[in-house]
Amino acid sequence: MVIVVTNRKLCAGDFLARLDSLCRAKPGAVLLREKDLPESDYAALARSCQEICVRQEVPLILHGHPQIARELGLSQVHLPLPALEAQAAALCGLRAGTSVHSVEDVRRAQALGASYLIAGHIFSTACKPGLPARGLRFLGEVCRAAKVPVYAIGGVQAGxxxxxLAQGAAGFCIMSELMECPDPYERLSSYIDIETAASLG
Incomplete structure (x- = not known):
């Protein structure tokens, strides 16, 4: 499964038009990661994104903001692990995924009922300048320790x-490339084709 992670600041052109193009390629989900926005602005953007995702039948996951997720009738949010620890008891039926950076994080997240894990960053990426990549060995350790789906993030290129996937990941996340490329539909479609071929073979 390919998860589209958003960053509207990287987009050349209209962000919602790009999201619509990406959703036409049928990713596994869209994670709306716009952490700089005030809550009211995030809620407005989430509503616009939800319209696109509903039309294209793609799940939308909000990054934080459980209350907004409930207002929009969504079933899942993504919370950083400290936020999940602080809010787990108050999620009121919402499923929550989280990000992990160690096997110990995996244990903590699963004890809190995390529905999926995003592990990273796996490869060097411009989004994390100066921070060493954790690598495929780390990803394999996380996947073996996890009882829920694990998605890799950070520098995952087509090759x-x-x-x-060979490490046991259920899929991967792509952000910068899909926000910046000239043809988002074509680029995401190529990733989905590669994933399908690798899964079958």
Whole structure:
């Protein structure tokens, strides 16, 4: 499964038009990661994104903001692990995924009922300048420790997809490339094709 992670600041052109193009390629989900926005602005953007995701039948996951998720009738949110620890008891039926950076994080997240894990960053990426990548060995350790789906994030390029899936990952996340490329539909479709071929073979 390919998860589209958003960053509207990287987009050349209209963000919602790009999201619509990406959703036409049928990713596994869209994670609306716009952490700089005030809550009211995030809620407005989430409503616009939800319209696109509903029309294209793609699940939308909000990054934080459980209350907004409930207001929109969504079933799942993504919370950083400290936020999940602080809010787990108050999620009131919402499922929550989280990000992990160690096997110990995996144990903590699963004890809190996390529905999926995003593990990273796996490869070097411009989004994390100066921070060493954790690598495929780390990803394999996380996947073996996890009882829920694990998605890799960070520098996952087309040629690396088979290696990522070979470690046991359920899929991977792509952000910068899909926000910046000239043809988002074509680029995401190529990733989905590569993932399908690697999964079958």
């Amino acid at each position: 690396r997809v088979p290696d990522v």
